[in-house]
Amino acid sequence: MPKTDRNPQASHSHFPTNDEILSILSDRVDGRRQSVGIVVGMIDGGRRRVVSYGRHSADNTSTPDGDSVFEIGSITKVYTAFLLADMVGRGEATFDEPVQDLLPSGVAVPERNGRKITLQQLSTHLSGLPRMPDNFNGDDPDPYRHYTVDALYQFLAAHELTRDVDTVEEYSNLGVGLLGHALTCRANKDYETLIRERVTGPLGMRSTSIELSDSMKIRLVPGHDASLRPVLGWNLGPSPFAGAGALRSTVNDQLTLLETIFGQRKSSLDQAIEETMTLRQRVADQDIALGWGAKALGDDVLYGHDGGTAGYRSMMLFYRRARTGVVLMSNAAGDVGDIAHHLLNPAKPLNKARVIVPVDQAVLQSYTGRYELRADFVIIVTEADQHLIAQATGQGPFGIFPENAQEFFADFDLNVQVIFNVDSHGVVVSMTLRQHGKDTEMLKIG
Incomplete structure (x- = not known):
């Protein structure tokens, strides 16, 4: 059954009507079979709205809602950027500080042509590090759980950078994972504790964490692969990759974050959030912000990040000056991110359904x-x-x-x-x- 929240739908809303959104979601769940359940949250004109469709699983036909818990994967990287900016604001680190300086004595980090990798370069994907280390076992159903700090240090000691740092943007789970790990070393606290104390706590986001509370366990929506088969969740918390993708959250919590970004809520994190919004440089026609994907468009900037794990997909997109944003969460690995793009900008067409043809x-x-x-x-x-x-x-x-x-x-x-x-x-x-x-x-x- 579809669900919509109780907030009245403003007639001047930037977004389609609830019925129009439900038509899109039902096509992806019942028609194209790209998901089992999808929740979409929107903010426009200072008001939030949540629309959802589908079910938890084959055994639980209740529809997920704004308080349902999903793995948000790489959206975690934004929280790691908040953490970095907060520590810089407190004088505990600097953006241009070499990551080497935060790690234990004797740990080697690759450098090239005399340039060391900095904390900012890890967050902006300009470190020159690859997407993943070559000693990572991607065949494991829960691949990050067993990747240790020692394995990370062994990779760093042996790796040679193939390009100069700060020259080419290359998306790196490894880089942001290393950043999160380095910040925990500097603070002498684990990643979960730092995020709770510095980010989710001040923002009042009680359903965003790595370890699930009893309430979150009840609200957790099971994940499914792209063929809609149930899969195990990923556990990045024990690994040095926590800062790259460990968090679970809800659409309502992410809407709370958007309200803070839009200035509708005040918090002790406001300056750190402002730091992450700054367009720091431009590389190969790409605007670079801290943690976010960013693109300057006229007098506004489109910010966003997506996330994907074995059984979930998520996306957050927003125009900051217009104070308009979308959060989407799905409990399957199939691609549904185009829905968020289309809702935020109707000129962006929805993906056409792909047709599989037989091949010899x-x-x-x-x-x-x-x-x-x-x-x-x-x-x-x-x-x-x-x-x-x-x-x-x-x-x-x-x-x-x-x-x-x-x-x-x-x-x-x-x-x-x-x-x-x-x-x-x-x-x-x-x-x-x-x-x-x-x-x-x-x-x-x-």
């Missing part, structure tokens, strides 16, 4: 193998039932499904395509990874 098994088999971007990043492609499975270094496997004989789409994000390239003799020589319009070619090496 011999053709699928010819695409299997190893594709290399560089020595520390390889994608292995294997065959499955009428589709392929791809797995990148340090990451879990994901399905790719044929749209035609050479072009495939990813089950976790419909804006990610894999295109297999053949030479004049019909031999597969490379793949092109197309992510949100950006093409990266990877050579087939075996």
